[in-house]
Amino acid sequence: MSQPESSLMSRLVSLSKRRGFIFQASEIYGGLNGFWDFGPLGCQLKNNLRDQWWHDMVECPPLGPDGKPLSIVGLDSSIIQHPRTWEASGHAAGFADLMVDCRESKHRYRADHILCLEVFYEKAGVKKPLGVLSALEGDEFDTTIIKKAKKLMQKAGGGEILPIEASLAVPFTTLSKEQQGLVIGLDAENVGTLTEPRAFNLMFHTYVGVFQDEDSKVYLRPETAQGIFLQYKNIMDSSRVKPPFGVAQVGKSFRNEVTPRNFIFRAREFEQMEMEFFCPPEDGMMWYEFWVAERLRWWESVGCRKENLFGHVIPENEVAHYSKGTTDIEYRWPFTAPNFGELEGVAYRTDYDLKQHAAFSKTNLDYIDQEAKRRYVPHVVEPASGLTRGVLLLLAEGYQYDESRASPEWLKIKPSLAPIKLGIFPLVNKDGMPEVAEKLYLDLRQTYTCQFDAKQSIGKRYARMDEAGTPFCITVDGETLKDQAVTIRDRDTASQERVALDKVRAYVAAKLASA
Numbered sequence: 001m002s003q004p005e006s007s008l009m010s011r012l013v014s015l016s017k018r019r020g021f022i023f024q025a026s027e028i029y030g031g032l033n034g035f036w037d038f039g040p041l042g043c044q045l046k047n048n049l050r051d052q053w054w055h056d057m058v059e060c061p062p063l064g065p066d067g068k069p070l071s072i073v074g075l076d077s078s079i080i081q082h083p084r085t086w087e088a089s090g091h092a093a094g095f096a097d098l099m100v101d102c103r104e105s106k107h108r109y110r111a112d113h114i115l116c117l118e119v120f121y122e123k124a125g126v127k128k129p130l131g132v133l134s135a136l137e138g139d140e141f142d143t144t145i146i147k148k149a150k151k152l153m154q155k156a157g158g159g160e161i162l163p164i165e166a167s168l169a170v171p172f173t174t175l176s177k178e179q180q181g182l183v184i185g186l187d188a189e190n191v192g193t194l195t196e197p198r199a200f201n202l203m204f205h206t207y208v209g210v211f212q213d214e215d216s217k218v219y220l221r222p223e224t225a226q227g228i229f230l231q232y233k234n235i236m237d238s239s240r241v242k243p244p245f246g247v248a249q250v251g252k253s254f255r256n257e258v259t260p261r262n263f264i265f266r267a268r269e270f271e272q273m274e275m276e277f278f279c280p281p282e283d284g285m286m287w288y289e290f291w292v293a294e295r296l297r298w299w300e301s302v303g304c305r306k307e308n309l310f311g312h313v314i315p316e317n318e319v320a321h322y323s324k325g326t327t328d329i330e331y332r333w334p335f336t337a338p339n340f341g342e343l344e345g346v347a348y349r350t351d352y353d354l355k356q357h358a359a360f361s362k363t364n365l366d367y368i369d370q371e372a373k374r375r376y377v378p379h380v381v382e383p384a385s386g387l388t389r390g391v392l393l394l395l396a397e398g399y400q401y402d403e404s405r406a407s408p409e410w411l412k413i414k415p416s417l418a419p420i421k422l423g424i425f426p427l428v429n430k431d432g433m434p435e436v437a438e439k440l441y442l443d444l445r446q447t448y449t450c451q452f453d454a455k456q457s458i459g460k461r462y463a464r465m466d467e468a469g470t471p472f473c474i475t476v477d478g479e480t481l482k483d484q485a486v487t488i489r490d491r492d493t494a495s496q497e498r499v500a501l502d503k504v505r506a507y508v509a510a511k512l513a514s515a
């Protein structure tokens with residue numbers, strides 16, 4: 001099947017806008033970099049993914065290794081917490097990215113996202129270094145590099161550029177100072193326009209109350225996790241849970257990302273789904289392994305193909321000092337393919353956070369195990385995923401292109417997560433068809449998200465529903481009044497079945513349950 005020229009990402013961005021999944025925030029004012037709005041289909045899809053996570057994490061969590069149900073409860077904590085929270089968690093001092101400014105273009109980049117490559121050219125059989133070229137992670141590295149290399153070569157008086165191996169590129173941060181001085185900026189013309197990397201704190205701040213000074217300064221949370229640690233004791237005291245147990249939370253987080261990129265993948269305002277699992281210290285490693293396997297399984301259960309998921313065990317020397325193990329659950333994003341990029345992090349955080357908050361707040365956060373007659377600070381295993389990043393996965397994974405269909409672009413989203421479950425159409429707007437279709441619509445929408453559509457040809461209506469990822473379309477036609485039956489079309493196969501009107505509910509329920 002021939003594919004359109006444009007990259008999958010640009011097609012996803014334009015489909016998202018055209019069909020109302022995701023819009024640029026403040027678009028009419030020129031947009032605001034790193035901020036996105038979820039439109040009618042997008043917020044429904046996001047809510048469905050969130051609800052599935054909540055169901056599978058809080059309402060019906062998996063069975064533990066001993067076959068017993070796990071105990072996980074929910075929380076919805078404030079976005080703004082006491083500023084000491086971020087001192088204790090380490091975010092105030094350490095939540096920083098190294099960033100690099102380009103003196104020429106005045107752009108700012110995350111140092112670890114600038115990839116550099118030394119390029120050579122050959123003239124009259126003599127091989128000479130041409131310079132160090134850079135591109136940004138996720139860019140079409142080869143195109144950017146080759147364009148720049150050609151420009152440089154012209155300045156050098158012509159010659160042949162030796163084949164460039166994009167896979168040999170290394171982050172800017174790993175270059176020596178001398179090499180960094182030779183780099184050509186990403187959108188600069190001259191050599192050596194990039195500054196040395198400097199730390200840049202990612203937390204947004206604001207002020208509480210009428211005075212705006214250091215004493216009233218507070219932060220928008222950069223992760224939902226800390227709210228859970230602050231309420232751990234209240235939750236144990238009020239909910240009769242004891243280790244091992246989990247606390248789950250879904251909500252907005254804010255990071256002043258240096259280079260928000262790749263659509264909603266790295267935004268400045270985004271949503272997370274995080275769960276902190278508190279357990280006896282000696283069981284930490286077991287729960288860490290349990291949650292890594294469980295989370296990989298879960299992403300498959302929402303429709304991600306196994307071959308597009310990867311559990312990346314972070315090497316010991318790269319994990320945070322307090323972590324005894326971190327595995328990133330990675331997905332083969334359109335902009336990382338054939339490689340993978342982070343979707344979720346599963347971290348064994350030990351007792352670090354609770355001990356820090358106990359010390360900073362001077363509150364005892366020990367758990368007293370009455371039965372075993374001992375007290376301890378629980379260890380924590382944290383599966384932390386991005387809800388908005390998960391929506392991007394559903395769109396990328398679901399995107400299909402087939403020129404033989406009425407809408408070549410269509411979305412194969414797992415039916416239970418699809419924003420609209422049923423399209424309901426009268427074939428034509430006469431002969432009693434709209435009345436029957438509307439009656440069916442008013443009945444089915446009590447249970448399923450439905451869309452009634454009576455405009456344009458039936459083919460165009462199917463196409464609209466395919467683009468929205470709607471799994472089933474029900475058409476009331478000229479025969480319906482005679483045979484009391486409708487046609488139900490399946491999105492994935494485009495096949496149609498005749499179903500009696502009084503069996504439609506059971507048919508849809510069975511299909512949605514099995515898909």
Ligand code: GAP
Pocket residue numbers: 222223224225255257264265266267268269270271272274342343344345382384385386387388389
């Ligand atoms: N409490 C741990 C924590 O926040 P993280 O790896 O920084 O860990 C967890 O974030 C997840 O949140 C990431 O795997 C990603 O899915 C999502 N996330 C982080 N920063 C993001 C951003 N700027 N835009 C969208 N999603 C983001």
